[in-house]
Amino acid sequence: MGKDAARAEWDNPMQFVLACVSYAVGLGNVWRFPYLCQMHGGGGFLIPYLLMLVLLGVPLFYMELAIGQKMRLGSIGAWRAINPYLGGVGLASVVTSMYLCLYYNVINAWSFWYLFHSFQSILPWAECPVNSNLTGHVEECERATPTQYFFYRETLDISGSIEENGGIHMGQALCLLLAWMIVYLFIVKGVKSTGKVVYFTATFPYLVLIIYLIRGVTLHGSINGVKYMFTPKMEQLANPTTWINAATQIFFSLGLGFGSLIAFASYNQYNNNFEKQAIVVSMVNSSTSIFASIVTFSIYGFKATFNYESCLERVRLLLLNTFDLAEDTISLENVIHWIAELNRTHPEQFTSLGGRLETCDLEAELDTAVEGTGLAFIVYSEAIKNMPVSQLWSVLYFIMLLLLGMGSMLGNVIAVITPLSDLKFISRYMSTKTLNGLVCLFCLLLGLGFTTRSGNYWFTMFNDYGATFSLLFIVLIEVITVCYIYGIKRFEKDVEDMLGHRLNCYWKIMLAGVSPILLIALFIFYIVNYIQGGTPTYQAWNKELGKSVVTEYPPYAQAFIGLLLASSVCCIPLTALYTYCKKRNLASGKRERTVSTVSA
Amino acid sequence: MISYVFWGSLALSGIKEGMLVWILFLLCQVGAPALAQDLCQRDAPNGYKVRISLKTALGEDAYEWNQSEMFFFQATMAFAMRRHFQMETYNVDNIILCVQTSRVSFWFVVTSPDNTTMLIPKADVEKAVRMSRHRINNAFLLSDRTLEFLGIYPTLAAPVNPDTPPWLIVFGVVIGAVCVGIIALLISSLLQKRRKEKGMTEDGQDEEDMQVKGVENGINLDGTYNRGFTDDDRFTKL
Numbered sequence: 001m002g003k004d005a006a007r008a009e010w011d012n013p014m015q016f017v018l019a020c021v022s023y024a025v026g027l028g029n030v031w032r033f034p035y036l037c038q039m040h041g042g043g044g045f046l047i048p049y050l051l052m053l054v055l056l057g058v059p060l061f062y063m064e065l066a067i068g069q070k071m072r073l074g075s076i077g078a079w080r081a082i083n084p085y086l087g088g089v090g091l092a093s094v095v096t097s098m099y100l101c102l103y104y105n106v107i108n109a110w111s112f113w114y115l116f117h118s119f120q121s122i123l124p125w126a127e128c129p130v131n132s133n134l135t136g137h138v139e140e141c142e143r144a145t146p147t148q149y150f151f152y153r154e155t156l157d158i159s160g161s162i163e164e165n166g167g168i169h170m171g172q173a174l175c176l177l178l179a180w181m182i183v184y185l186f187i188v189k190g191v192k193s194t195g196k197v198v199y200f201t202a203t204f205p206y207l208v209l210i211i212y213l214i215r216g217v218t219l220h221g222s223i224n225g226v227k228y229m230f231t232p233k234m235e236q237l238a239n240p241t242t243w244i245n246a247a248t249q250i251f252f253s254l255g256l257g258f259g260s261l262i263a264f265a266s267y268n269q270y271n272n273n274f275e276k277q278a279i280v281v282s283m284v285n286s287s288t289s290i291f292a293s294i295v296t297f298s299i300y301g302f303k304a305t306f307n308y309e310s311c312l313e314r315v316r317l318l319l320l321n322t323f324d325l326a327e328d329t330i331s332l333e334n335v336i337h338w339i340a341e342l343n344r345t346h347p348e349q350f351t352s353l354g355g356r357l358e359t360c361d362l363e364a365e366l367d368t369a370v371e372g373t374g375l376a377f378i379v380y381s382e383a384i385k386n387m388p389v390s391q392l393w394s395v396l397y398f399i400m401l402l403l404l405g406m407g408s409m410l411g412n413v414i415a416v417i418t419p420l421s422d423l424k425f426i427s428r429y430m431s432t433k434t435l436n437g438l439v440c441l442f443c444l445l446l447g448l449g450f451t452t453r454s455g456n457y458w459f460t461m462f463n464d465y466g467a468t469f470s471l472l473f474i475v476l477i478e479v480i481t482v483c484y485i486y487g488i489k490r491f492e493k494d495v496e497d498m499l500g501h502r503l504n505c506y507w508k509i510m511l512a513g514v515s516p517i518l519l520i521a522l523f524i525f526y527i528v529n530y531i532q533g534g535t536p537t538y539q540a541w542n543k544e545l546g547k548s549v550v551t552e553y554p555p556y557a558q559a560f561i562g563l564l565l566a567s568s569v570c571c572i573p574l575t576a577l578y579t580y581c582k583k584r585n586l587a588s589g590k591r592e593r594t595v596s597t598v599s600a
Numbered sequence: 601m602i603s604y605v606f607w608g609s610l611a612l613s614g615i616k617e618g619m620l621v622w623i624l625f626l627l628c629q630v631g632a633p634a635l636a637q638d639l640c641q642r643d644a645p646n647g648y649k650v651r652i653s654l655k656t657a658l659g660e661d662a663y664e665w666n667q668s669e670m671f672f673f674q675a676t677m678a679f680a681m682r683r684h685f686q687m688e689t690y691n692v693d694n695i696i697l698c699v700q701t702s703r704v705s706f707w708f709v710v711t712s713p714d715n716t717t718m719l720i721p722k723a724d725v726e727k728a729v730r731m732s733r734h735r736i737n738n739a740f741l742l743s744d745r746t747l748e749f750l751g752i753y754p755t756l757a758a759p760v761n762p763d764t765p766p767w768l769i770v771f772g773v774v775i776g777a778v779c780v781g782i783i784a785l786l787i788s789s790l791l792q793k794r795r796k797e798k799g800m801t802e803d804g805q806d807e808e809d810m811q812v813k814g815v816e817n818g819i820n821l822d823g824t825y826n827r828g829f830t831d832d833d834r835f836t837k838l
Contacts, residue, residue, distance in 0.1 A: 116767035116774075130756045137756075174771060181778045188785050324701035327655040433786065 007072060008191045009267050015195035017277050019264050022202035023411030024285040026404050027107065027376070028253050034229070034293035034300075035371030036245050041236030042229050048237065048246035050286070056518050057250040058282045059510035060475060063482055064256060065274040068265025070494050074419030075259030078266070079478075082486050084583075088575025089481065090419060092474050093259035095568040097415040099466040100258065101443045103459050104412060105183065106450045108405040109175035110377060111398050113155055116175075118394035125150035126385040143546025147382040152541045155377075159453040161540045162461075162557055166453025173451045180444040183409055187417065187436050191267045194410055201407040206288075208400035209295055215393065216298030221309075225301020226294060228366045244525055247518060248468075253285060257471040257478065260411035263418035271498055296375075303383040304365035311360035315339070322353060372463075376401060413439065460538055461553075465561045469526055470568040476519045477572060483512045536561060639719055640698040640709045646719040647709040648729075649750045654704060657746035665704045669740075670697055673708075676732075676739050681710060681720070684728035689713035726752050 010016045037045045071078035075094060080087035117124050128141035128149065136142070141149035152158045157169050186197045216222050236242050255261065265274060309332065316335050320327060323342060330338045339357075343350045370379050384393050413436075420426055421435055430438075450459050482491055488511070492503045536558060539548040553561070640647060650673075654662040663669070674695040681690040690713055700706040710720040729736070729752055737747055744754035 112771075112774075113767070116770045119770050120766055130759055134756050134758060135753060171767075174775075178771065178775050178778065181775065181782065185778055185782050185785070188782065189789060193785070320703060321651065321705075324703040324705055326702040327653060327704075433789070 007267070009269065010191055010195050013268075013272055013277070015191075015198060016264060016268055016272070017281060018198040018202040019194065019410070020261065020277070020281045021284050022198045022407030023260055023264070024254050024281060025202070025205065025288045026253075026255075026408035027401065028249070029285070029289045030292045030296065030401070030404065031373075031375045032371055033249060033253070033289040034296040035375065036249055037229060037293050038297075040239070040242040040245060041233035042231050044232035044234050044237055045242065045246065046290070048243045049250065052243070052247045052250045052518075053282060053286055055510065055514050056247055057254050057256075057286075058279060059507060059515050060251075060256050060479065061254050061261065061282055062275065062278040062507060063479065063511055064261040065265045065278050066491070066495055066498070067482070068262035069268045069270070069272060069274055069498060071262075072266050072270075074266060074422045075262045075415065076419035077422045078262055079481075083481060085576040085579050086477070086481050086485070086572070087579065088572035089474060089477050090259065091575055092470065092568045092571040093257060093262075094416055094419050095571060096467050096470050096474065097258045097260065097412050098443075099462060099564065099568070101409070101412045101416060102447050103450055103462040103466065104405070104409055105179045105443070105447060106172075106176060106455070106459055107373065108179040108402060108409065109172055109451070110155060110373070111401045111405060112175040112178055113171060114377065114381065115395060115398035115402065118391055118398065120391070123381075123385050123390055123394060124154070125381050126390070140543055140546055143544075145378075145382065147378050147385070148546070150381075151377050156456050157453050158456055158541045160543065161551055162454050162457040162538065163554055164454055168448060168451050169453070169455075172455075173448055176447055176451055177444060179406075179409075180440050180447075182406065183413055184436060184440045186406070186410055187413055188433055190432050190436075194414065197410070198407070201403050201410070205400050205403045205407075208396055208403075209288075209291060211396065212295050212393075212400075213291070213298070215387070216295050216302070219298065219302040219387070221305025222298035222301040224305055224362065225297040225299070225366065228301065229293065229297040244522065247522055250286075251475070251522075252468075252471070253289065254282060255408070255411060257475040258412065258415050258467075259419065260415035263414045264411070266418060271500070273499060275499060299380065299383045300366065303379065303386070304362060306383075306386050307365050308360055308362045311358055315358060315360065318353065318356060322349065413443075457538055457540070461557065461561060462564070465536075465564050469530070469565050472519065472523050472526060473569050474572075476516065476523060479511065479516050479519060483516070488512050639711065639717070640696040640707060642699045642707055644707060644709055646722045646725070647707045648722070648725065648752065649705060649707050651703065651705040651748040651750060652740070652742065653746040653748075654742075657742050670700075670706075672739070673697070676736050677708065677710065680728045680732040680736060681725075684724070684731050687713070722751075730755070 010019075040048075067078050067082070071081050073081065074090070076087060076090035079090035125147045128137035128146050130136070131138050138149070140153060144152070155172070157166070159166050185193075187194055217226070268274065312332050312335050316330050316332065319325070319330055319335070319338060319342060323346065380397065381394070384390050384397060387393050417432075417436055417439055420439070421432055426435060449455060482488075488508060491511075492508070496502050535552045537550050537552050540551040541547075542549050652665065654665060671692065674692045674697065677695045678690045678692055681694070682688060694711045694713055694716075695708055696711060697706050697708045710725050712718045712720055729749055733744070733752075733754065737743055740747055
């Protein structure tokens with residue numbers, strides 16, 4: 001199955017490995033894995049996680065690389081070559097990748113926004129801004145925290161619900177424009193430029209993570225967080241959700257089903273040893289997750305200890321002021337002791353304190369588990385503002401987030417562009433540069449919708465529903481196609497052709513047996529969960545209360561969710577039907593022609 | 601001075617009036633502090649509570665709060681009242697302090713210089729304090745947070761609004777660099793393509809000439825060169 005020799009190629013296999021690492025190691029490693037670790041029993045979560053990596057992650061990763069390298073085409077062409085009726089699988093991948101492209105770059109835009117705002121003497125999320133008559137702070141900020149206020153009001157200018165639209169936030173739009181321009185800069189010359197960029201985007205985040213690890217473990221109180229994370233709670237292993245979440249995390253973290261891996265591998269040399277590379281990339285991805293969670297938890301521990309000690313300080317001051325004691329009588333260590341003492345000696349005065357006396361609990365502070373954008377932009381920035389030289393740490397942190405995000409973004413965009421540039425009618429009329437530019441422009445214009453006042457709610461909708469369900473379906477069809485429709489024997493022969501040795505029995509058992517079963521189980525679980533969950537809800541920011549409230553999606557938003565899910569999944573049966581009809585017309589057309597020549 | 605008055609009145613008005621004056625004088629000496637106590641008390645309607653946190657503000661360098669410091673406070677408050685009312689008559693005696701605690705907190709009231717039994721209303725005292733707050737803080741090496749007048753909220757610093765927000769400057773730099781990068785890449789690839797095209801046509805000319813001349817392996821062959829063996833599809837390859 002040869003493609004013309006003019007197909008671009010990576011300069012060396014290292015570029016390919018780094019591209020895969022850069023794609024797989026993304027924001028999910030930093031903000032989803034530590035959350036899952038915390039939710040599902042700390043160190044104990046590693047058992048289902050590593051098990052799922054071996055049973056599900058590595059074999060599927062291997063399969064996608066093999067397909068890409070063999071067919072030397074993007075996802076649409078590759079799946080059409082495997083089986084003409086299942087070309088829709090490739091199309092579904094492209095549609096899903098397109099959705100991902102639309103909303104993922106918005107995260108990079110936020111990272112840019114925070115990065116640019118870090119170049120100030122006082123970080124803008126460190127303090128509440130003063131109100132118009134200079135008597136106090138802005139009310140919304142008083143009710144929430146300064147970091148929440150900065151994220152929801154100044155960064156997003158968020159409205160009260162998904163129905164209330166507003167104008168575009170100009171700062172966000174500019175940052176999104178910059179993000180797309182940088183993506184274009186990275187892909188403008190195809191794999192030639194991408195191959196050079198991934199040297200940087202794959203390695204620099206590790207440098208920053210190491211710096212942050214050293215900074216994190218030397219912070220006061222960080223040991224509380226690390227201890228909390230690694231204390232295994234083995235009883236969580238009995239909970240089926242733990243195993244489901246482990247499988248889902250492996251699945252999405254490796255970026256299976258988007259078509260990016262197929263696209264990357266299609267630029268490989270025919271005899272590239274992708275087997276070793278698949279194992280290496282998967283291991284690197286998982287170890288990065290564990291490494292990042294150590295960093296996250298040391299920062300968590302610092303933040304929790306800081307808040308706990310601030311709480312104690314406030315209680316101490318309250319006691320000193322109410323009972324007019326000298327400043328050095330109560331110190332942070334004996335606050336608790338003094339509370340009991342004063343309650344005993346001055347009961348009436350003590351009760352007059354009433355609700356102002358807070359209870360300070362370190363465990364409760366550590367228990368506040370957050371994931372996603374809330375972790376990255378609110379919790380982390382709160383921790384950073386309390387560090388000495390906070391501007392430097394802020395700049396470093398957001399550069400790391402940007403690199404992780406950009407690296408993954410490269411994979412997403414290449415997953416869309418490679419199949420498009422393989423289509424004959426596009427490559428005839430447009431050069432790659434023009435095609436790349438048009439795709440970036442198109443995604444930018446649609447992505448501006450996420451920069452409106454209700455944009456964050458649409459973002460959350462895309463994040464939760466755009467890629468999760470459809471990917472499971474796509475990869476399930478992929479595995480069944482390769483193992484049973486294309487045939488595991490043919491696949492084995494192709495791999496032997498490329499690598500020079502036969503498929504190990506581990507791969508055969510996993511691909512043909514274990515992985516499909518696990519995928520079907522995951523798929524059923526998702527459907528059951530979705531049906532049982534009732535009306536889909538989202539977190540809306542309430543200005544008056546200063547916190548998020550759970551709100552139901554309006555009917556048109558629910559219809560849009562349905563459209564998101566259906567649009568990518570439907571590609572598969574529709575394309576199969578279309579191919580079937582075309583083949584039938586072709587067959588009947590041929591029969592007609594043969595009849596006519598005979599008659600003539 | 602009062603003793604001179606006493607002796608003078610005694611001499612002038614005789615012993616009876618003198619006794620009256622003496623009794624009044626004694627009452628004044630005893631009564632004045634009592635009167636002052638009545639004026640200054642905890643939760644006095646026209647008084648303010650002051651709270652000082654020396655150790656929080658100065659740590660190791662904290663000075664000791666003693667009667668001299670209290671006198672200093674009275675002096676600064678008198679200064680604040682003079683500054684606000686533009687009257688030179690306020691004195692240390694017009695500031696009455698009471699209810700001192702080890703927290704270092706106390707109450708104070710301000711009496712009018714003309715009539716020591718009359719208190720200056722709360723609102724006026726507040727205005728005076730607000731006007732000279734910065735001077736009072738600096739006198740004690742404290743800040744708004746560590747020298748608190750309970751009930752008088754400090755005006756927060758006005759936010760600094762630069763003409764261009766600083767983030768826009770950094771954004772401008774970065775997007776400028778990216779634009780330059782994109783344009784450079786596009787132009788370089790355009791130039792590369794043009795150079796390749798030009799190179800191709802020039803190569804073609806050279807090869808033609810060489811074949812016509814019949815040069816092969818450096819040996820000049822005389823004779824006609826059989827064109828049947830030339831590489832015809834050289835141009836159609838790409």
